[in-house]
Amino acid sequence: MSVIIEGFISLLLIAGGIFVFIGSLGMAHLRDFYMRLHGPTKATTLGIGCMLIASMAYFWSVDGKPDAQELLITLFLFITAPVSAHLLAKSGLHLQLKRVDKTQGKPVELRPEEVGEKPVPHPDKGHG
Amino acid sequence: MIAPRSWLPTPVLSILLLVVWLLLVRSYAFGQFVLGGALAILIPLLTHRFWDVRPRIAKPFVLLRFIFRVLGDIVIANFEVAYLIVNPWRKLKPHFIEYPLMLEERFTITLLASTISLTPGTVSANLRMDGKSLLIHALNVDDEEALIRQIRERYERPLKEIYEC
Numbered sequence: 001m002s003v004i005i006e007g008f009i010s011l012l013l014i015a016g017g018i019f020v021f022i023g024s025l026g027m028a029h030l031r032d033f034y035m036r037l038h039g040p041t042k043a044t045t046l047g048i049g050c051m052l053i054a055s056m057a058y059f060w061s062v063d064g065k066p067d068a069q070e071l072l073i074t075l076f077l078f079i080t081a082p083v084s085a086h087l088l089a090k091s092g093l094h095l096q097l098k099r100v101d102k103t104q105g106k107p108v109e110l111r112p113e114e115v116g117e118k119p120v121p122h123p124d125k126g127h128g
Numbered sequence: 129m130i131a132p133r134s135w136l137p138t139p140v141l142s143i144l145l146l147v148v149w150l151l152l153v154r155s156y157a158f159g160q161f162v163l164g165g166a167l168a169i170l171i172p173l174l175t176h177r178f179w180d181v182r183p184r185i186a187k188p189f190v191l192l193r194f195i196f197r198v199l200g201d202i203v204i205a206n207f208e209v210a211y212l213i214v215n216p217w218r219k220l221k222p223h224f225i226e227y228p229l230m231l232e233e234r235f236t237i238t239l240l241a242s243t244i245s246l247t248p249g250t251v252s253a254n255l256r257m258d259g260k261s262l263l264i265h266a267l268n269v270d271d272e273e274a275l276i277r278q279i280r281e282r283y284e285r286p287l288k289e290i291y292e293c
Binding site: 019022023025026030031032034035037038039041042043045046047067068069071072075078079081082083085086089090092093099100 | 148151152154202203205206207209210213214220222224241242243244245246249251252253254263265267
């Protein structure tokens with residue numbers, strides 16, 4: 001295996017590792033549930049993509065014939081990552097998870113009055 | 129029970145299944161073609177009641193361009209989100225956005241929602257029951273209108289053109 005291919009593969013592996021690490025870091029230290037979702041859905045797709053390309057290149061250079069099996073993993077990942085993120089966000093909304101105060105936008109799903117969890121105070125309280 | 133209309137209700141799914149089978153067994157022998165082909169016909173027949181009605185692809189070339197555009201955007205999205213996470217002086221402005229949908233078919237809405245989740249700084253959070261609007265959570269947004277316009281022009285219009293024109 002030539003040095004150039006080795007360097008290319010190592011570069012891809014390192015880049016993939018960095019991206020996956022940053023994705024996990026985002027999941028660990030962003031402020032609320034909805035922001036934490038962004039890390040694993042995005043930063044990991046490219047990271048795993050890099051690693052799979054590296055794997056394809058390695059086995060191509062070792063076995064001498066191209067192998068597209070890794071493409072399947074990419075395909076499944078691209079199908080499942082958004083769906084699981086959507087379901088997680090949906091269940092987060094359902095459970096009324098807290099969001100950071102600076103979050104703008106008021107979705108109906110998160111207003112306590114709309115869901116009936118907290119009773120809306122009546123305008124005139126004098127009549128008890 | 130309703131009988132399937134033909135022995136090949138979803139040709140695209142069948143081709144996809146055959147390709148996936150061949151890649152999984154890592155062999156292109158004739159026997160694997162026969163076995164994979166049999167499975168590719170049998171599985172759609174057994175599961176066709178589960179599948180939603182899928183609209184016909186009207187413009188395959190626009191679809192191809194759309195796929196490449198999304199792949200490029202995924203790479204950009206990764207860099208953007210990675211930068212937002214690592215940058216210690218970041219001032220994130222998270223935002224819940226209601227996106228009014230133009231698409232009507234459930235299948236294309238699914239495609240759009242997945243695309244939104246995979247591309248820069250946005251995760252689709254909830255599809256309203258009436259199917260008229262999509263709730264999106266964005267990691268860092270300055271201008272809500274601009275984001276809605278960007279999604280509309282970049283992803284929704286091509287999808288509508290491809291499937292529902």
